[in-house]
Amino acid sequence: MPRPRIVVGAALISADGSRVLAARRSAPAALAGRWEFPGGKVEDGESSEQALARELREELGVLAEAGRRLPGAAAVRPGLELHIWSARLIEGAPRPLQDHSELRWLTGRELLEVDWLEQDRFALPAVRELLARAAR
Numbered sequence: 001m002p003r004p005r006i007v008v009g010a011a012l013i014s015a016d017g018s019r020v021l022a023a024r025r026s027a028p029a030a031l032a033g034r035w036e037f038p039g040g041k042v043e044d045g046e047s048s049e050q051a052l053a054r055e056l057r058e059e060l061g062v063l064a065e066a067g068r069r070l071p072g073a074a075a076v077r078p079g080l081e082l083h084i085w086s087a088r089l090i091e092g093a094p095r096p097l098q099d100h101s102e103l104r105w106l107t108g109r110e111l112l113e114v115d116w117l118e119q120d121r122f123a124l125p126a127v128r129e130l131l132a133r134a135a136r
Helices: 048-060 108-113 118-135
Strands: 005-013 020-025 039-041 063-069 074-077 080-091 100-106
Touching: 005 048, 005 063, 005 118, 020 048, 020 118, 039 048, 048 063, 048 080, 074 118, 080 118, 100 108, 108 118
Parallel strands: 005 080
Antiparallel strands: 005 020, 005 039, 020 100, 063 080, 074 080
């Protein structure tokens, strides 16, 4: 059985560590209106960290750096596996440039106030812990 292709998502943490960025899908139609951690497919010859930085530049217009991969993974569909990474914003203000209609910065308490895509939900406990650690 071939290894799945990796899709990376970014738990992009605010500069003060108190919030994470959520992006509302505008496409494809089956996913429109639901929320996710922004990102996309790792291309051939690219590391997960490089893919994450590229995807955030393309989708949000920001310069960001991957931190560490959060525990777990989820099947997006057969042959595609989602990995979520923490990431920090280096430069720019996120804007919904591609595939998203809205962005929201959420605190740990607000994480469940949006309708997350099923495949992104596995990362919510680890993201909540990242935000709680920053608040200490």
